[in-house]
Amino acid sequence: MRVYLDHSATTATDKRVIEKMLPYFSEIYGNASSQHTFGVDAAKAVENARIQVAKALNASPNEIYFTSGGTESDNMALRGVVDAHGKKGRHVITTSIEHHAIIETCKMLEKQGVEVTYLTPDKSGIVSVEKVKEAMREDTILVSVMTANSEIGSIQPIKEIGALCRERKILFHTDAVQAIGNISVDVKRDNIDLLSLSAHKFYGPKGVGVIYIRNGVKVSRFMIGGEQERKMRAGTYNTPGIVGAGEAITLACADIEGHAKHLSTLRNHLAKRIVEEIPFCSINGTMDNDKRLPGNLNVTFDFIEGESILLMLDMAGIAASSGSACSSGSLEPSHVLLSIGVPAERAHGSIRFTLGRDNDLEQIDYTVDKLKETVERLRAISPLFKTVEGEKKNV
Amino acid sequence: MYNDKVLEAFKNPKNVGAMENADAEGTVGNASCGDIMKIYLKIENDVIIDAKFETFGCAAAIASSSTATEMIIGKTLDEALKIKNSDVIEKLEGLPPQKIHCSVLAEEAIKEAIQNYRAKKA
Numbered sequence: 001m002r003v004y005l006d007h008s009a010t011t012a013t014d015k016r017v018i019e020k021m022l023p024y025f026s027e028i029y030g031n032a033s034s035q036h037t038f039g040v041d042a043a044k045a046v047e048n049a050r051i052q053v054a055k056a057l058n059a060s061p062n063e064i065y066f067t068s069g070g071t072e073s074d075n076m077a078l079r080g081v082v083d084a085h086g087k088k089g090r091h092v093i094t095t096s097i098e099h100h101a102i103i104e105t106c107k108m109l110e111k112q113g114v115e116v117t118y119l120t121p122d123k124s125g126i127v128s129v130e131k132v133k134e135a136m137r138e139d140t141i142l143v144s145v146m147t148a149n150s151e152i153g154s155i156q157p158i159k160e161i162g163a164l165c166r167e168r169k170i171l172f173h174t175d176a177v178q179a180i181g182n183i184s185v186d187v188k189r190d191n192i193d194l195l196s197l198s199a200h201k202f203y204g205p206k207g208v209g210v211i212y213i214r215n216g217v218k219v220s221r222f223m224i225g226g227e228q229e230r231k232m233r234a235g236t237y238n239t240p241g242i243v244g245a246g247e248a249i250t251l252a253c254a255d256i257e258g259h260a261k262h263l264s265t266l267r268n269h270l271a272k273r274i275v276e277e278i279p280f281c282s283i284n285g286t287m288d289n290d291k292r293l294p295g296n297l298n299v300t301f302d303f304i305e306g307e308s309i310l311l312m313l314d315m316a317g318i319a320a321s322s323g324s325a326c327s328s329g330s331l332e333p334s335h336v337l338l339s340i341g342v343p344a345e346r347a348h349g350s351i352r353f354t355l356g357r358d359n360d361l362e363q364i365d366y367t368v369d370k371l372k373e374t375v376e377r378l379r380a381i382s383p384l385f386k387t388v389e390g391e392k393k394n395v
Numbered sequence: 396m397y398n399d400k401v402l403e404a405f406k407n408p409k410n411v412g413a414m415e416n417a418d419a420e421g422t423v424g425n426a427s428c429g430d431i432m433k434i435y436l437k438i439e440n441d442v443i444i445d446a447k448f449e450t451f452g453c454a455a456a457i458a459s460s461s462t463a464t465e466m467i468i469g470k471t472l473d474e475a476l477k478i479k480n481s482d483v484i485e486k487l488e489g490l491p492p493q494k495i496h497c498s499v500l501a502e503e504a505i506k507e508a509i510q511n512y513r514a515k516k517a
Contacts, residue, residue: 305429307453308405311397315406324429324453333429345426381411381457383433383449384426 002317003363007201007295007356008150008178009321013244014203020247021205024240032237033228042239049246056253057195058186059212065229066242069209070177072222073196074101076211076233077173080219081142081194082109085171089139093117095127095156096339097149099175103335119145124286125154125340132161142171147179147195151323151336151352152285153296155183162191171217177201181252182260182293193217197249199241203357204248208241263295263355266364270353271297273368278375280385284342284350295355298323298337300346303385304378309351312377316370323350397454400488404458409465414447419515421508424500430456434464434504438512443467443475448504455494456501462486463501472509478502 004012024045030038032046047061054061067073082092094106096118106116117135121127127145136143143165148155158174165172173194176185181202187195195212199205213219213232225234252259271283280302286292301309306324313320323334324347332338333347342350353367379385397405414435424430430452437445446464450457463483467475480498484490490498 303451305452305456308457311402311405311454343427345429348426348429381408381449382451383422383431384451 001363001366002319003359003367004319005353005355005359005367006319006321008293008352008354010200010206011203011356012358013200013205014248014251016251017204017244017247021240021244024243028239032239033226042237045239045243046237049242052246052250053210056180056249057212058188060215062230063187063212063215065211065213065232066237066245067209067211067233068207068235068238070099070175070196070198070201071101071209073198073209073211074099074175075105076219076222077194077196078102078105078109078142078144080222081171081173082112082114083220084218085141086114089137089141091115091117091137091140092142092144093119093132093135093140094144095119095121095146097121097125097127097151097154097336098144098146099150099177102144102146102175120339121154123340124288124291125149125152125284125336126286126291127156127161129157129160129164133164136164136168136170140168140170142173144173144175147174147176147185148183148293149285149336150178151334152298152340153178153293153354154285155179155291155293158192159190162193165193166191178293180249181256182263182295184256187212187214194219199245199248202248202252204252205241205244208238208245210245259357260294262357263359264289266355266359266361267295267297267353269361270355270364270368271299273365274299274371277368278372281375284337284340293354297353297355298350299353300337300342300350301375302346302349303382304375305348306350308378309349309371309374312374313351313367313370316374318367318370321352321354323352324348396491397458398488401455401458401490404461404487405454408448408457408461410445410447410461410468411449412447413449414445417447419508419512421504421506421511423503423507424452426451429453430497430500432456432460432500432504434460434508436467436508436512438472441472443470443472452497452500453494455490455497458487459483459490459497459501460504463505467505472512475505476509478505 030042032042199208284298306322337347417435418438419436422433435447448460450460480502483498
């Protein structure tokens, strides 16, 4: 059996999305900026996709800009705002659990003299509005808080943070890459000035993203070149990708509730079986359904290391991901788990399961069965587990 | 990321587990870094007649431990001390660059065990 439980990394492109994209490779292949019919037909498709994205976010089409993905959108939001508003102030507020696209961009901005406050979340992985409020200064120009975290699924109070920012006349950006399609996001209701999303996280193609910029918000252009995207983002339109993004977001947002219900039912079953059947493990983050992405589960298995678990699961056909240093290539374990107070030695033994729409109960049960074997095998090798068992015997 | 040799050693590691009445033990690494390696030796007339390991760590750490124990069985203590991490890597036909430290741990665990043994004897 093959079981894919890494949907926060990427999803399979929906076949209906691919169908819509196909004509734009070799039939309607014109450059969307060209004036002939070949180009005009492509431009129509791009504009249709823009309407689809706008509709899904409750935005206007002219607030939607296509990019190459979530990373570019995040870069554009942060760098573009700092560049355009640098005279007003040089202070940015973000969180310690953002995606690297935000954190690393902030670090770069710090080198350019921007002051950045990194707010830490509580144990459940949520950054409170009060913390954001306390961090605000006279010279704060931007607050960037993700809609939902990729590792522990914690959903941030973006509506309230957005309202606070609006009140203080500070711009509010949210990285909604993990949220779109899984929870409802509405740029008006949630008081969002800028938003990043990436199509491949909701069954769209890779290599296409969107930045929403509320009308009236000044952001410096990021990619320099031609006049595409009203001069905001140069580069030939990726017509098939953009068409795919439009179709994917329409499909993904058509039934968020039903999708979320399916995922959370399976996720809760997975969590319940793991906790009941595997000793010495704990769930990272909150299990409050309203505060966690429906398909996300993050578990620490004591005394063993995440990459080993991951590889052994992979040998059984199961794909998950890990917050261990070893799987990331860096020496530090997950910055998100460390931020919510998980000690390094336990962060190394964490596994993230992110469920998707094609998963079913049989796959989840198979995963737990294989996971039990894996954990048992690795604990038999671990010098730490024996110590604990020995201590238990001594007690 | 890993070659077949490393994956095989990870999947079916040799000489796994604690050793009853070991003549020497060596533990290196720490949990917060994500790697702990413990090597047990059975020694007769300065020759390692058996070796076992327990490892908390990634696939490369487990594969390196397994390979290192295989390499030292039958060797004299002096010969075992000469084993370098590069020898472990060679036996595994290569490790990814960020995993080199796992082979270093294996070399250090062997040295630690032998030093402990000699200190105890002295």
